[in-house]
Amino acid sequence: MRKINQKDIDNRLTKAIRELSDPKSYDLVCHEHRLGEPMPSIDKLAKMVDKIRQIIFPGYFGDINLNLGTIEYYIGVMVDEVFELISEQILAGLCFSCSSDSERPEMLQLEKDASQIATKFIEGLPEIRRIMTTDVNAAYLGDPAANGIGEVIFCYPATRAISNYRIAHHLLKLGVPLIPRIITEMAHSETGIDIHPRAEIGEYFSIDHGTGVVIGSTSVIGKNVKLYQGVTLGAKSFPLDENGNPIKGIPRHPVVEDNVVVYSNATVLGRITIGHDSVIGGNVWVTNSLPPHSKVVQVKSRQAEFVDGSGI
Structure with a gap:
């Protein structure tokens, strides 16, 4: 049976402790607690x-x-x-x-x-x-x-x-x-529902099923809006300052007006407006504003035959 070299273990642990105690290693991830x-x-x-x-x-x-x-x-x-x-x-x-x-x-x-x-x-x-x-x-x-x-x-x-x-x-x-x-x-x-606390959301708001829903920080949602699972109200891009860092705090998420339904896995990006009484179908991307009473759905599906694995 191999003998444990305790001195070697102690030296390796001491080395790790010194590295972890180096201010350069924790400069950005340390909070100094005040008594x-x-x-x-x-x-x-x-x-x-x-x-x-x-x-x-x-x-x-x-x-x-x-x-x-x-x-x-x-x-x-x-x-x-x-x-x-x-x-x-x-x-x-x-x-x-x-x-x-x-x-x-x-x-x-x-x-x-x-x-x-x-x-x-x-x-x-x-x-x-x-x-x-x-x-x-x-x-x-x-x-x-x-x-x-x-x-x-x-x-x-x-x-x-x-x-x-x-x-x-x-x-x-x-x-x-x-x-x-x-x-x-x-x-x-x-x-699995991610709502930023800064988002503005009106009354009679509902999320059906819910898993995977993302609502970004500058989103504005009106009254009587319904989202299904997997919906993202996100940002399309991040403007940079003169140092190349993202500019924080600017409106970059969608405005969804009253009486809108967004079906599962739809993605709505950017500071665009979804007009009231609109319906966004499942699995679509929306990156431009929509007027009231709009209906956006996928391109019509087509029937195909799969024989012996062909077409897959």
Whole structure:
């Protein structure tokens, strides 16, 4: 049996440690934590989002069997828990976004800011519930396979993805850094539906099946829009600055007006406008604006014979 050379192992491990500790190797991928500052926590954010779902959809989630006679107490408990969780995570996002000590406000001020933002977020929950109600209703009315509103809330991945988006979008509008993106990426990992929190999406929005849907950050979607699986609302190109780097923040994703349906695996690219009441068929590419009431489909299929493998 070959003898273990412990000295050789120690030397190799020491060499790896030195290389990993070289500032040149981690210059772009290291975050130096400041003592006393909270870090964003995916676990705590997941807990927070779950509790917000309990508030938005009372009686559907959580371990408590809801009694309508005590709903105000129930909502009050949930709101208190969400307020504590979200205040801490907002503070973590604010701290994380300060890249240098010169940019960093006093911790007491950051805590006050986080508390104010958390309060405004809680004040916006009734509106989030209102618009999520329209989304759930759109999914139910638009899917013959849905047996009830409860099935849409419990089972549909789009409900989870859209609710994460609505929560994250509200936080983004309140000026919270980083945390909104984490929340939408949590839903992306769970459902395969990728909605950037900066996208603007109107009410009665639905995604059928959902897997593979991508909605870019500067997308604007009107009311009563329905997307099927695999749809991409993406960017066609990235303008570069004088240094050859992509220019960030400019509108580069589609504007989809009211009452539009986009079928599976369609790709809509660039800052174009899809006019209201239009239908985009499956597996097509759209890179130019469409007027209202447009219908875009693939070229008509043709019948072919396949004999002994010919034609394949």
